Amino acid sequence: MTKKKRLLTGDRPTGALHLGHFVGSLQNRVRLQYEYDTFIMIADAQAITDNYDNVGRIAAHVYELVCDYVSVGIDPAVSHIFIQSMIPELFEMTAYFMNLVTIQRIGHNPTVKLETKQKGFREGVPAGFYLYPMFQVSDILAFKADVVPVGYDQAPMVELTRDVAKKFNATYKTELLVIPEAIFPVSLQTNLLGLDRNKMSKSLNNAIYLKDTRDEIVQKVRKMPSDPDRVDYHAPGSPEKVLVFDYLRIFDPDQEGLDALVDQYRKGGVMDKTVKERLIEVLDALLVPIREKRASVAEDRKRVESILREGTKAAREVAGDTLAEIKEVMGLVFPL
Template sequence: MYPDRVVSGMRPTGVMHLGHYHGALKNWVRLQSEHQCLFFVADWHALTTHYDDPSIIETSTWDMVIDWLAAGIDPSQATLFIQSKVPEHAELHLLLSMATPLGWLERVPTYKDQQEKLADRDLATYGFLGYPLLQAADVLIYRASMVPVGEDQVPHVEMMRELARRFNHLYGKEKDFEEKAREAVKKLGGKRSRLYNELRTEFQEKGSADALEQARAMLDDAQNLSMSDRERLFGYLEGSRKLILVEPQAMLTEASRLPGLDGQKMSKSYGNAIGLREDRESVTKKIRTMPTDPARVRRTDPGEPERCPVWQLHKVYSDEPTREWVQKGCRSAGIGCLECKQPIVDAVLKEQEPMRERAQQYLDDPSLVRAIIADGCDVARKMAQETMRDVREVMGLSYS
């Protein structure tokens, strides 16, 4: 069994904002201390929608890595790399495409949805259609067990699982597999061999999830097995053949509760975002000029917080006493809108302060960022090459 690994990436298509922080980066910071994590800049993915003007990609790539470091991603805990610097992603994408039914790609919900949203761009390209397949290669190549995603991305992870299953079914046909698996069972020792066979029968005949879990735990603890025998026994247990690619699980992340300055989803394209490292004066001005409850025309008019975009930010940034003060003060016209906004200004600036401090050393010396990425690319590439050796071998492309 392969170690628990988390893989996630982001497209470098512009400045990162606080919505990205609350939606993904805060979660990455937590995950890096709990699992082996690989976080990558998805520069090839950026080309699926920006192929006609790739000029922003390189600058955005380095800015985005600085933003990750500023947000608290620690290169001593997580592996940071750039997708295109690990060409094995493209190789696995190509090889997977040989056996991927076209209908699988066309039925991905985000395919038509994105075409409608980005109607101003010509997205009738293979690159755009094949986006989920490249996304699958990004994850499967590291034999990742978990992918942190929002609910809208769950179909993409389900497709990764189907692709891994199909690949293992087509190519995991090791010669004399069952005979080798039975020999591997014997290496577990008498008592464990009997237990393994009982649990395997329990799972395959009755579908017992407990039996599967127990058998997997036992294999994880078995010290005397080679990696090949361990793989065989995991495959034999589940009724499949040799497992070359691992089926990842979707790790559902809480949707960002941080709206934009106008109450809509925070987005650079909506012009309602606050940059992750935006300067203090600009942040203060943006929040102080936010639209409020339209019913409060004059200072003396009472308002309703639920109708006001500022209240949505209080839900994220303010403590209970402050929220009570806002509710009472707004509805009684006891406080004005600028007074109401000040705690948000203070909270956002406080949140950004350590980010600006962490970023400064990388802005002063960009070679530090280049070194972090170079090291990360080396680590990621070694893992990717291991997977591709196995993939080429089972597909008859090893030519030794």
């Protein structure tokens, strides 16, 4: 019987998951979980790098993430959901891998640059935050992941991981570490923008969340910007300037009907309210079953704890085996 290849992915427990996560990674995870040996990490230790003064908030969201995962179709029977901070082997591996990367290489990561700017760190960047890409490298290599489902903004992280794995293998004359491949969203060529046209982010409060009620969806969609150059609804419009159309292109199952609406909007005579009402109905139809399943999972705390306990146990076994192999090829084995 052919051994399954392995998949590793995860999220920071800094809040509820949103539509950006859904199209950026969650759909791929659901699609691939029966094809791959799947490990999904709740990256609480990484989240502390910019939440060190509010660790309680991070811990509380760990359970929320499990509810989100199960609600979208992640099956704990085949996907191992685990807590990063409960796998100490990851941190030891990080110490070894950091010797294979320069500070300059990490600083050139465009995602690190953007997030540093967004969080207003400037010159006072915490060392843990600046070096968090190395935690991600260790997470992937510890599980010898063949594939990593990510959004396009995380492509530099996967490339860094590949370089570290290659350098480790070359330095220690081994083929121990797997060179991972990124898997990008099938429906997107870039990340889904937030409601303000910036990157969709929990910290920027510009997202539609998987657990949002219909009323919350209505309020958020109605505030989405329209064509800034359009005087009134009789005038021709530019659909490419309207964020609502971007969302409809991704989520609307009736693409033929959407094409007709786009043509009408371009000619004039379509109210922005009409377009937004269509998006409200599309998103609510998508999220109703997710909300209902999420509520059911959240009511069963013992089940959530069991999912985490079993997933973390499986993850630590794998990471422990990898660390032992790494130390052996490095020559860090002592008969004491």
